[in-house]
Amino acid sequence: MADTKVETISRLAQWKIENFSPCSFKRSDPFKVGIWNWQLSIEKNRQLYVRLFPEPSRLSKEQPPLARFVLRVFNTGANRKQYISPIHERPLRTYEDFVWSIDSLFHGRLIIDVEFLDLKIFPLDGGEACSVWPSDQMMQSSSAQNTLQCLSRMLDEAIHSDLTINTADGTLRAHKAILSASAPVFESMFHHNLKEKESSVIYIEDMSRESCMALLSYLYGTIKQEDFWKHRLTLLGAANKYGIAHLKEACEESLLEDINSGNVLERLQEAWLYQLNKLKKGCLMYLFDFGKIYDVRDEVDNFFRHADRELMLEMFQEVLTVWKPV
Template sequence: MSGGERSASDSKVETISRLAQWKIESFGPCTYRRSDAFKIGIWNWYLSVEKNRYVHIRLFPEPSRVSKEQPPVAKFVLRVSSPAPGRRPCISPVNEKLIRSSEDFAWAIDSNFLGRFTIDVEFLDLKIHPLDGGEACSIWPNEGMLQSLSSKSTLRCLSRMLEDGIHADVTIKTSDGVLKAHKAVLASSSPVFESMFLHDLKEKESSTIKIEDMSLDSCSALLGYIYGTIKQEDFWKHRLALLGAANKYDIADLKDCCEESLLADINSSNVLERLHEAWLYQLNELKKGCLMYLFDFGKIYDVRDEMNNFFRHADRELLLEVFQEVLTVWKP
């Protein structure tokens, strides 16, 4: 075979799953080789080998509309091996790069890799940026994606169960209306509900729960949270009622969520109310935030008119904490 000739098989890349393998039968000291295109993911790829001071191996996508508009972010490992006795394979570090052209990635190896050798490239992941912007995401299903899809499917099922009353087996009486729900779902979300249905209580016998300290809308928001279908605006609107329900029915994650939300928008018009709620439901972070807002940031002067009413109605223990905070701040 002459120097400029090579067999068709000498440029062919075999692929299986996410692994591509290029077997080079003959590579001289002053040679450039490029493989045939091979498909991994949604892109056609090339491997190339060139010899100057070192042997450089490049991996790059075929120029196309897809590779131009949505170039791949490839995470991969390269391995070069030779059948020569005593020759150890060269294995690259794990690379993760945005690859647009042959200039974006080159791996230099020992120039003694001449003659016959094999290049393996294993793609650990391939990511793509959405056309409308945003973070790159994998084109291959993974555990996180599977979990996400499974969660979405579960939420759709729960939403249908709640909205359509599919096999609903418990009635909830609110202050201004009636709702239908499922004992199993309620019991799994709250130890208080579980106890109602586990022991010989009136709720178990009648399959009815009275939640008359909540309106129909706020109780619907509570069920929306339990079933995973609550909308942000409904949570925001009913969060004080949800906080009370979370405390009453021992739904710890909802209680934490309400505290975090209430802490996020403290202002002069609500800080005293928030302080009262924090004391009532033992929300230490919210209480700390309210006291810091009032005293560390000096906003106590903005609520002087409201303080009289607060002092008349607040619990003695809470007032004692407020006075202790005053003494700490104003300590000479």
């Protein structure tokens, strides 16, 4: 692999430098995160200097990014050392806008991580910067907005509801037609002569009333971003159980967006349980291709005691792939 290539996954970019000698200078190839192409450079002259900057372009000139990010520099030898920058937030326009100096004698094989916590763009006509990543303030047409308001009232006020849902800690009212149109398992319940069709009662006792309300809010199209994030693991289980493919995909994409050392093993277990191949691949890349297995070594023993044997085999095969001779 060339010394200038930067790999990216989710909001993390990683530059592996195989041989960095004293009094050296290297600049990476461009890599894309958000809507901008970025570059990193590293220079050693008494101290180590790391720069992050957008690749010169019309976009970066007219609408420079307001970046919130953290940098890490570490070696991969037996005496592993890691330097972590403070969290920075600043507009970045040119090569000179940001430099991080490290009092270190690093040489040999280095790895530089940059994790973008947020990226904002300034409107061309002025005003406050807004995030380039999805938020709950998505534009919708007036007719769609009105429809969502109607559906929200139907759910919240139980307008002409014809279904009772018993959860682990309470009951909810809903509509057979909407649930049937949203999930094939619900459609089957109410279409065939099952007890749910006659009683108009279903039992979802593996969900709390709050998480079940989040599920209904998603099916009615009125869920809020913070509720989706709060309940997305429970929603993933419900999507798998009731055959709601679009919800399962939305949960997988969301879980893939914010992989970090604190959740990667849990995410890997969920990916295996629900057969989420993109999420599983992302977790394995994060652990092995990006070398973050070292950050979770205290948790790995417990993970292996409970992990499925086939999952452990896949992890071992990933290790062999990453560590095979070049």
